[in-house]
Amino acid sequence: MNFKSTLAFAAIAFLGFAAAANAQNTSSANTPEGATIAQPLVLSNCAGLFFGGIITGSQAGLVTITGITNGTGTFNETYAGTPGPVKYLGTHSGITAPSIAEFSVTGEPNMSYTISYPANSYVYLNGNTSSTSMQVTDFNPVASTCCSIAPSGHLSGLSSQTSGSSCSSNGGDAWVIGGSLHVGANQVSGTYTGSFTVVITYN
Amino acid sequence: MNITKRISLVAILVAISFGAVRAQNTATQTVQEGATIAQPICLFVVTGLQFGAILTGSSSGTVHVAATSNSWTETASGAPGPVLYTGSHGGVTPASIASFTVSGEPGLDYTIAYSGPSIITNTSNSSKTMSIAFDAPHSETVNGITPSTTLTGTSSPYTATSTITTDGTDAWVVGGTLSVGANQASGNYTGSFSVTIAYD
Numbered sequence: 404m405n406f407k408s409t410l411a412f413a414a415i416a417f418l419g420f421a422a423a424a425n426a427q428n429t430s431s432a433n434t435p436e437g438a439t440i441a442q443p444l445v446l447s448n449c450a451g452l453f454f455g456g457i458i459t460g461s462q463a464g465l466v467t468i469t470g471i472t473n474g475t476g477t478f479n480e481t482y483a484g485t486p487g488p489v490k491y492l493g494t495h496s497g498i499t500a501p502s503i504a505e506f507s508v509t510g511e512p513n514m515s516y517t518i519s520y521p522a523n524s525y526v527y528l529n530g531n532t533s534s535t536s537m538q539v540t541d542f543n544p545v546a547s548t549c550c551s552i553a554p555s556g557h558l559s560g561l562s563s564q565t566s567g568s569s570c571s572s573n574g575g576d577a578w579v580i581g582g583s584l585h586v587g588a589n590q591v592s593g594t595y596t597g598s599f600t601v602v603i604t605y606n
Numbered sequence: 607m608n609i610t611k612r613i614s615l616v617a618i619l620v621a622i623s624f625g626a627v628r629a630q631n632t633a634t635q636t637v638q639e640g641a642t643i644a645q646p647i648c649l650f651v652v653t654g655l656q657f658g659a660i661l662t663g664s665s666s667g668t669v670h671v672a673a674t675s676n677s678w679t680e681t682a683s684g685a686p687g688p689v690l691y692t693g694s695h696g697g698v699t700p701a702s703i704a705s706f707t708v709s710g711e712p713g714l715d716y717t718i719a720y721s722g723p724s725i726i727t728n729t730s731n732s733s734k735t736m737s738i739a740f741d742a743p744h745s746e747t748v749n750g751i752t753p754s755t756t757l758t759g760t761s762s763p764y765t766a767t768s769t770i771t772t773d774g775t776d777a778w779v780v781g782g783t784l785s786v787g788a789n790q791a792s793g794n795y796t797g798s799f800s801v802t803i804a805y806d
Contacts, residue, residue: 443630451638458646458805466641491644493805495714498642506635526640539639584641592711596640604632 441511442574446603448506449550450476452539452582455501456491457482459590464488466586468503470545470579473554477547478503478581488586499594505549508568508576508603515557515569516605518544520580522564524599528591537595538585549577567606645774647710649803652748655738655782658701659691662790669784671703673744678703678781688786699794705748708768708776708803715756717806718743718766720780726797734791740799741781742766748777767806 454466464483471477480501482489491498510516520542528534544566546554555571558578570576580601657669660682667687671680680701682689691698710716720740728734743766745753754776759766768776780801 444633446633446635448635448637451640453639454641456642456644459643460646491642491805493714493716495805499640504637504639508633524639537641537643580637582639586641586643590643592643592645594640594642596638598636598638600634600636602632602634 441514442509444508444510444514444516444603444605446506446508446601447550448504448601450502450505452504452580452599453499453502454584455480456493456495456498457488457584457586458491459488459586459588459592460486461588462486463588464586465583467541467583468501468581469543470503470547470581472545473547474579475548476503476505476579478579483586488590504580504601505547506578506580506601507550507552508570509552509574510570510576510605512570512572512574514605515567516603517561518566518568518578519602519604520544520564521599524597526584526595526597528593528595530596535591536597537587537590539582539597539599540585541583542580542599543582544578544580547577547579549579552577554578644711644714644805645709647708647714647716647770647803647805649801650707650709651801652705652707653702655704655740655780655799656699656702657784659693659695659698660688660784660786661691662786662788662792663687663689664788666788667786669786670781671701671784672741672781673703673746673779676746678779687788688790704780704782705746706743706778706780706801707748707751708770709774710770710776710805712770712772712774714805715767715769716803718759718768718778718801718803720764720799720801722764722782722799724797724799726784726795728791728793728795730793731791734793734795736787736790736795737785738782738797738799739785740764741783743768743778743780746777746779748779751775751777753777 464487523540525536527536546558552575555576558568663686665686667683669682722740723737745757754769754771756769
């Protein structure tokens with residue numbers, strides 16, 4: 404609006420003589436304002452990555468947990484086999500059962516994010532980092548319903564240690580992460596524990 | 607508020623809130639992981655079930671190799687059935703109870719299974735056989751290996767459960783009863799039976 408119309412508008416708007424006098428002392432304009440609100444990105448982890456009871460052998464080998472795409476936190480576990488590690492078939496209590504790591508995400512519908520995870524981590528005998536250990540590698544996210552949240556269908560691998568996804572139209576996403584446990588030849592018996600970190604970031 | 611003050615206020619607010627803004631753009635979880643390793647279970651046969659030299663008689667009968675509290679005995683049903691040979695002729699496999707040792711993961715339970723009766727066959731005449739019925743496993747020290755205290759199932763001769771001791775070992779023996787026919791054909795009789803142990 405040019406100066407003259409603004410002035411005329413102000414004159415019509417303020418009919419009183421005091422207001423008319425004010426018109427040239429002040430000026431107003433409608434200024435656009437606004438903001439976009441998005442939901443924070445929240446990551447929940449409702450199950451850990453556990454390889455269960457394993458019988459070691461005279462040869463080193465891998466025990467691998469792999470998620471089943473579009474499953475419900477389900478997974479396959481494979482063993483290198485004799486003379487490498489095999490599955491313990493007994494029922495002794497106190498052995499943590501196998502499970503795949505389960506994750507659910509809440510965030511802004513349809514917004515994309517990256518998932519970062521390490522190249523490797525270690526589990527230590529009795530959780531003691533000075534003690535003997537086994538390496539865990541090949542963390543591999545797979546879309547799956549977890550913690551009662553459905554996957555968005557947009558999970559994809561981007562590079563080593565990075566995957567991409569986006570929240571579904573209702574703001575949720577879910578995936579599992581499996582991995583490979585490196586069991587040594589004649590691995591020392593006992594309970595091994597450790598942890599690894601997963602980070603998600605809007606991008 | 608004049609515009610200079612307004613700009614300054616916005617600048618300050620942005621500076622203060624930068625950390626808070628980043629936190630809701632990322633989320634982190636520390637994920638637990640683990641596994642349990644156990645040693646394989648292994649069965650070692652130390653001695654077989656041998657009845658030694660037996661004299662047959664005009665009647666059928668039995669010869670029993672039986673475990674005792676820390677050893678074993680051999681008893682024949684006696685004349686006119688089979689009796690034990692008391693001479694010293696060489697070349698005869700001496701009598702012994704079947705004895706076993708186990709290695710494995712301390713504290714884990716396992717089952718012991720074998721089936722019978724089993725047949726031993728005359729090495730010179732395969733049509734001549736004798737049958738052996740097995741006893742239940744019996745806890746005993748074998749080769750210096752101390753047995754566990756949990757061997758059970760002795761009322762069922764052919765299956766039992768036990769536990770690997772804190773030394774990672776276990777030991778037990780199996781006796782049996784040989785059925786000798788009347789005027790059983792002479793010769794060496796041999797055979798074998800399979801014993802399987804498994805973590806359970």
